[in-house]
Amino acid sequence: MSEFQLYFGLGKDHILDYMNGYDHILFVVALSALYLMRDWKQVLILVTAFTIGHSITLALATLEIIRINSDLVEFLIPLTIFITAVSNFFKNENSISDRLIQPNYFFAAGFGLIHGMGFSNYLRSILGKDERIIKQLLAFNLGLELGQIIIVAVFLSASFILVDLVGTNRRDWKIVISSAVAGIALMLMKDKMYWITN
Numbered sequence: 001m002s003e004f005q006l007y008f009g010l011g012k013d014h015i016l017d018y019m020n021g022y023d024h025i026l027f028v029v030a031l032s033a034l035y036l037m038r039d040w041k042q043v044l045i046l047v048t049a050f051t052i053g054h055s056i057t058l059a060l061a062t063l064e065i066i067r068i069n070s071d072l073v074e075f076l077i078p079l080t081i082f083i084t085a086v087s088n089f090f091k092n093e094n095s096i097s098d099r100l101i102q103p104n105y106f107f108a109a110g111f112g113l114i115h116g117m118g119f120s121n122y123l124r125s126i127l128g129k130d131e132r133i134i135k136q137l138l139a140f141n142l143g144l145e146l147g148q149i150i151i152v153a154v155f156l157s158a159s160f161i162l163v164d165l166v167g168t169n170r171r172d173w174k175i176v177i178s179s180a181v182a183g184i185a186l187m188l189m190k191d192k193m194y195w196i197t198n
Contacts, residue, residue, distance in 0.1 A: 033085070
């Protein structure tokens with residue numbers, strides 16, 4: 001197995017590991033909650049914008065160019081999930097724009113910056129003292145992107161079955177998914193309030 005394949009697999013497996021990557025999965029689901037199977041191109045752009053955002057800070061933090069309090073990052077990650085899920089309540093899922101550039105893309109990229117810092121400790125522990133990390137970072141991020149696409153494909157398939165085939169109201173689907181994600185994110189935020197001492 002080549003080094004590229006190794007890091008590609010690590011990236012893919014890291015996000016698909018529902019025991020350890022559940023926060024990332026929740027964020028991708030929150031991003032996708034407004035969309036149906038027919039909107040797959042927009043969801044793909046949205047997820048890729050998120051990947052670009054977290055690739056930037058993942059590289060900077062792994063190379064130790066930037067240093068952020070890891071406890072703060074661990075709190076900010078569920079906060080971004082909560083904000084994304086709650087913002088879905090105020091968006092009209094029936095009037096999703098076909099414009100090439102949408103505000104949601106910048107939203108996803110911005111929150112991706114925060115999520116990338118969360119991955120940096122994991123990647124740094126794998127890389128050790130190897131400073132030649134460009135190929136490893138690229139492979140890891142491509143693996144993450146594939147993992148996200150798999151999550152989106154599963155989610156959009158579920159929405160196709162429940163909304164398009166079964167006839168569940170699209171707004172109800174959005175509200176149920178977003179509410180569930182927001183509730184889980186609130187519990188995660190409570191657990192990550194590092195400034196409160198017991």
